[in-house]
Amino acid sequence: MINQDTIVALATPAGAGAIAIIRLSGKKAIAIADTCFKSVKSNKHLSNQHTHTIHLGHIVDGLKTIDEVLVSVFKNPNSYTGEDVVEVSCHGSNYIQQEIIQLFLRKGCRMASAGEFTLRAFLNGKLDLSQAEAVADLIASDNEASHQVAMQQMRGGFSSEIAKLREELLNFASLIELELDFAEEDVEFADRTQFKELTERISFVLKRLIDSFAVGNVIKNGIPVAIVGEPNVGKSTLLNVLLNEERAIVSDIAGTTRDTIEDEISIGGIGFRFIDTAGIRETQDVVESIGIKKTFEKIDQAQVVVYLFDALESSTSEEMLKNLIVEIEKIKNKYPQKPLIIIANKVDKLNEVETHNLKSQIKEVELLSAKTGLGVESLKEKLLSFVNTGALRNNDTIITNTRHYDSLLKALDEIKKVKHGLESGLSGDLLAIDIRQALYYFGEITGEITNDDLLGNIFANFCIGK
Structure with missing residues (x-):
């Protein structure tokens, strides 16, 4: 599975900047970089240098000097990928970046595919699969909460919990398998009472992790909040105040907002995506009608609904107040599961x-x-009260990955079967089948059990240089 060739890619975002980093990884990474590197003060060779050292010099193509650079050397196995790694910090000109990359390609490198550096880190045992996925989440994190969760998973918080459960279950599985070898002697090596206690403890942990996905999904993707109400009640003004910028057009003319406007802010480290919608009212305007139709579509998609009304109009007109109460009840009845802020x-x-x-x-x-x-x-x-941030404060493990969530559900289902089998006196050979299946789903999370299709799907979502 591990390719033996040397890969190269731009590790910093594409485009011009002050500095760009070009990364090489593989058996010949240092040797290839050595052929293109000329030290400023001496004829040092990168292959003779210690790991985790930085060297000033030039990248040269024959007699042509491309750029003055800093070259970082990381020797296996003490590198991100577990292979020899070289990182070239050059000036951020697009021309310089491409010249250096093309030079390395001519010298024997291959362009890295999406996520290939992290894939090699996984295959070389530097990260397990859940930690590797957390790298992508860390890169994508755009608020404090999602960053905190990704960091915890990358450090192995989730992996260690799963590994501990898997190890305990594996120990009992070994005893059950041993019983099968001595089936004719009718002996029990696995204490059924202790085994039942273990299944209860595993069930408890799995349920806690599964329940955390609701919070984790919110942290990772943000909470969509629809701001709705009649025209000209201040929805766009509220959006602008929340965002602290003039994002939506504000005027005294009813129906100014004819389409939905979305933007996101962080509140207490949690991302909230606010959706300013067209005012809800009866209208003959075709364009405004389309906007109102979209409003109800956005309410369907939102997790929280903010219903805004004009306090002055409602307090001075009894009829308007009655109509307002009727409208609020309609929204409550239509969306009974959604939190409504009036x-x-x-x-x-x-x-x-x-x-x-x-x-x-x-x-x-x-x-x-x-x-x-x-x-x-x-x-x-x-708004923040609708999110359970206690788990973050307590540094509890939070699940944000749909693949992990699915495997945990399947593992819990198998553990329930094991527990039921113990209670009903099921034979060891049948218990062993359900235990093996539960172990399979645990291994699927951390990567002990995997296949090329799964890895391809996971790492295809990474950026090229990671």
Whole structure:
């Protein structure tokens, strides 16, 4: 499975910049770099240098000097991939990058495929499969929470939990298998009471990890929040305040927002994707009607709905207040599973009596003024309350990967079968079948059990230089 050739790729983002890093990995990485490297002060050879050292010099192509560079040398097995690795830090000109890469290709390197450096790290035992996947999550992390979870998994937090469970189950599996070798003598090497306790403990851990996926999925992908309401109640103003920029067009003309506008911010380390929707009302305008239709589509996709209304209009008109309560009930009935935050906007225009009357009519109302910023922090706290961040504070293992989630569900199902078999006095040979299957799903997570198709699917999503 491990290719013996030497690969090369740009490890920094494509495009011009101050510095670019070109990475080589493989048996001939140092030797190939050596043929193109000329030291500034001496005729040093990279192959004679110690691992984890940096050298100043030039990359040359015959008599032509391409660039002054710093070359970092990492000798196997003490490198990211477990192979000899060379990293060339050059100036970030597109021309220089391509000249150096093409030079290395002519000298015998091959262009790395997506994720091939990390794939080699996995195949050489530097990372297990869940840690390798966490590398991609770390690169993609765009808020504090997703970064924290990816770091924990990359350091092996999740892997160590799974490995411990697998080891304990494997020990009992060995005893069960041993019983099968002495089937004629009718002996039990595996204590059934201890084995039952183990299955209960494994079930508990698996359930906790499975339950964490709901939080993990939110952390990884962010929470979509739909801001809805009638036209001209301040939805776009609220979005601009939350984002701290003029993202949406604001005007006194009802129906200004005719399409959905989306943007994301981080609140308490959690990503929230706010969706400013077209105002909901009866209209003959074809374009606005399409926008309103999209509004309901976005509500379907959102995990949280923020319903905004004009506090001044609703507090001064009894009929409008009744209609408002009817609309709120409609949304509650249509989306009973979605958290709904009801917000009275423009409360800065109300007096104390009007404010009291509004709160008495709509008990769960949140008071806010998008114009002055009053109540915005309270809204953020309310949104954050929908996410269980306790697991983050306690450094509990959180699952964010769908593949891991699927394997955990299957492993739990097999453990339940083992537990049922123990309770019903199932024979050792039948117990062994379910135990082997549970071990298979544990191994699938960390990579003890794998295949080329699975690895291809995982590493194809990586960037080329990683």
